[in-house]
Amino acid sequence: MTKNDKELIFNSQESYCKGVKYLITGVDGFVGQYFVEYVQKYEPNAEILGVDIAPNCHFPIQKYNSLNLMDKKATSDMMREFAPDYIVHLASISSVGYSWREPVKCFENNTSIMLNILEAIVQNKLKTRVLSIGSSEEYGNIPMPMTEDMPLNPQNPYAVAKVSQELLGKLYAQSMGVEIVMTRSFNHIGPRQSERFVIPSFMRQLVNIRQGAENKMLVGNISVARDFSDVRDVVDAYYKILHNGQKGEVYNVCSGHAYQLHEIITMAEEILDIKVHVEVDAERLRPNDVMLILGDNTKLRTEIGWQPQYEIKQTITDILNSMRG
Amino acid sequence: MTKNDKELIFNSQESYCKGVKYLITGVDGFVGQYFVEYVQKYEPNAEILGVDIAPNCHFPIQKYNSLNLMDKKATSDMMREFAPDYIVHLASISSVGYSWREPVKCFENNTSIMLNILEAIVQNKLKTRVLSIGSSEEYGNIPMPMTEDMPLNPQNPYAVAKVSQELLGKLYAQSMGVEIVMTRSFNHIGPRQSERFVIPSFMRQLVNIRQGAENKMLVGNISVARDFSDVRDVVDAYYKILHNGQKGEVYNVCSGHAYQLHEIITMAEEILDIKVHVEVDAERLRPNDVMLILGDNTKLRTEIGWQPQYEIKQTITDILNSMRG
Numbered sequence: 253m254t255k256n257d258k259e260l261i262f263n264s265q266e267s268y269c270k271g272v273k274y275l276i277t278g279v280d281g282f283v284g285q286y287f288v289e290y291v292q293k294y295e296p297n298a299e300i301l302g303v304d305i306a307p308n309c310h311f312p313i314q315k316y317n318s319l320n321l322m323d324k325k326a327t328s329d330m331m332r333e334f335a336p337d338y339i340v341h342l343a344s345i346s347s348v349g350y351s352w353r354e355p356v357k358c359f360e361n362n363t364s365i366m367l368n369i370l371e372a373i374v375q376n377k378l379k380t381r382v383l384s385i386g387s388s389e390e391y392g393n394i395p396m397p398m399t400e401d402m403p404l405n406p407q408n409p410y411a412v413a414k415v416s417q418e419l420l421g422k423l424y425a426q427s428m429g430v431e432i433v434m435t436r437s438f439n440h441i442g443p444r445q446s447e448r449f450v451i452p453s454f455m456r457q458l459v460n461i462r463q464g465a466e467n468k469m470l471v472g473n474i475s476v477a478r479d480f481s482d483v484r485d486v487v488d489a490y491y492k493i494l495h496n497g498q499k500g501e502v503y504n505v506c507s508g509h510a511y512q513l514h515e516i517i518t519m520a521e522e523i524l525d526i527k528v529h530v531e532v533d534a535e536r537l538r539p540n541d542v543m544l545i546l547g548d549n550t551k552l553r554t555e556i557g558w559q560p561q562y563e564i565k566q567t568i569t570d571i572l573n574s575m576r577g
Numbered sequence: 578m579t580k581n582d583k584e585l586i587f588n589s590q591e592s593y594c595k596g597v598k599y600l601i602t603g604v605d606g607f608v609g610q611y612f613v614e615y616v617q618k619y620e621p622n623a624e625i626l627g628v629d630i631a632p633n634c635h636f637p638i639q640k641y642n643s644l645n646l647m648d649k650k651a652t653s654d655m656m657r658e659f660a661p662d663y664i665v666h667l668a669s670i671s672s673v674g675y676s677w678r679e680p681v682k683c684f685e686n687n688t689s690i691m692l693n694i695l696e697a698i699v700q701n702k703l704k705t706r707v708l709s710i711g712s713s714e715e716y717g718n719i720p721m722p723m724t725e726d727m728p729l730n731p732q733n734p735y736a737v738a739k740v741s742q743e744l745l746g747k748l749y750a751q752s753m754g755v756e757i758v759m760t761r762s763f764n765h766i767g768p769r770q771s772e773r774f775v776i777p778s779f780m781r782q783l784v785n786i787r788q789g790a791e792n793k794m795l796v797g798n799i800s801v802a803r804d805f806s807d808v809r810d811v812v813d814a815y816y817k818i819l820h821n822g823q824k825g826e827v828y829n830v831c832s833g834h835a836y837q838l839h840e841i842i843t844m845a846e847e848i849l850d851i852k853v854h855v856e857v858d859a860e861r862l863r864p865n866d867v868m869l870i871l872g873d874n875t876k877l878r879t880e881i882g883w884q885p886q887y888e889i890k891q892t893i894t895d896i897l898n899s900m901r902g
Contacts, residue, residue, distance in 0.1 A: 407752060409748065
């Protein structure tokens with residue numbers, strides 16, 4: 253048992269008696285499952301209700317509610333009935349590409365769901381503490397590393413929607429007394445992530461090459477550098493911000509290290525003990541790709557006491573192992 | 578003919594030949610009618626299409642289209658067909674009180690309409706220049722006078738929606754090349770404003786007292802000070818920003834002078850030659866009323882060359898005269 257584990261169990265003694273209630277929106281996604289596992293590990297007596305628009309949850313969970321959070325009444329009814337102590341609000345249409353194709357839908361999804369949750373808390377007089385997930389996309393083109401007090405310059409409709417969601421969070425914290433804390437989350441990776449995303453897509457290709465099923469790797473611009481965190485460190489940060497963050501405040505969730513995509517490929521090649529032929533696929537090139545995204549996690553470290561437990565090599569190894577079966 | 582008039586007629590020679598096309602959204606409101614009158618005066622050959630959700634326009638207008646701009650397809654069809662050179666986008670659910678009662682509706686109204694207009698321009702490859710109207714509410718609690726480069730701290734859902742609308746405007750200017758300019762408009766007053774608003778409500782009461790129909794005046798907190806402009810100066814600013822503003826930029830539209838409400842009452846008493854009994858009506862008191870809102874119009878004056886033509890006493894006189902019939 254690490255020091256970290258002991259502290260968490262100490263902090264969660266309360267929940268052994270009371271059965272603290274967690275509501276997790278967008279639970280059927282990548283981060284949702286990790287957050288559920290985290291709570292189950294550190295607060296085994298906690299009651300967990302997962303909500304998602306998917307008809308069924310793809311992993312075992314205590315309680316699941318298939319619900320469209322755009323439905324104000326259904327959201328309010330569900331919240332009143334469950335009366336969560338904590339909400340981790342992960343639900344979001346989070347694709348930048350989709351936000352250009354369907355800006356209105358993307359916008360309404362992010363801001364209306366946020367408002368429905370906040371209004372449900374206010375209307376039902378709940379004492380719920382909310383963690384609202386934002387994005388490094390909110391920053392846009394600004395100097396690196398990005399710190400929380402920098403002016404936001406969002407560059408796509410999804411990013412504007414996330415800025416709006418955050419402003420609504422701050423507003424309800426200030427004006428309505430809602431206990432809400434917020435993140436701007438940078439890239440996160442780990443086993444079980446959908447292969448629509450760049451790292452799992454690359455790792456799958458590398459595993460296939462290792463197993464002789466493919467002979468070359470298709471990539472986009474692999475000079476771009478991103479600030480990658482292990483999803484297990486991310487849910488640790490989310491749990492700690494949810495419990496100990498200051499009301500109305502925003503925290504960067506990032507590793508503070510940026511890796512170019514070709515560095516990640518080289519790391520995986522070493523782990524798999526192969527050398528692959530890399531080919532640029534024009535389909536994978538995006539116009540105006542930002543070359544470097546790098547966050548500063550000083551606030552998260554100093555105010556919340558978070559520190560990452562997973563080195564990038566460990567994360568890459570775990571992803572590759574999960575794919576090798 | 579003033580110097581101002583001459584310059585405008587000179588500037589609009591072009592439209593005498595080409596029949597420049599103006600689309601005015603929310604035309605059936607207070608500012609819409611003044612803007613139409615302004616264009617009719619300075620560009621008599623301009624084609625004007627007014628759009629509003631109201632079934633009919635309450636004043637005579639060349640062309641009117643009763644349309645819900647939340648309807649993406651109808652908006653796009655209308656824009657493609659009319660192919661406006663200029664849009665003055667006034668349509669908005671602009672009530673702070675309503676935005677607390679119906680935050681989702683208020684939010685969607687402001688952001689979705691903006692997106693529908695922007696998308697209609699992009700999809701139909703229009704060369705339209707857009708003026709998007711924002712609000713001093715976007716600033717929230719910050720030091721006075723408010724300048725355009727100050728960080729925004731919106732204090733109600735309407736204000737957050739207007740910040741979002743502005744961010745979308747900047748985004749489409751930067752990323753999609755849309756010719757869009759924006760305002761943050763402060764209080765404006767003038768004849769024909771709805772008596773739901775504070776100044777016309779006060780003026781109506783004063784006229785009624787003058788005419789013997791009432792004997793006392795009901796008020797809220799009359800110590801609050803607001804930056805009032807004459808609506809005729811406001812549409813002059815809008816026209817000039819629309820034509821000469823820098824793409825993607827935001828301009829405060831304000832007088833740069835704040836008046837406490839009791840000062841306005843005293844002014845009106847002097848004009849009407851009466852002294853009234855003022856009574857505070859608890860119903861009219863708002864929690865957390867901001868005591869002072871004052872804008873800085875340096876950018877509008879120096880970059881656009883605008884200057885107000887109406888002294889506050891003239892405006893108050895004109896409002897009172899319009900009510901006395």
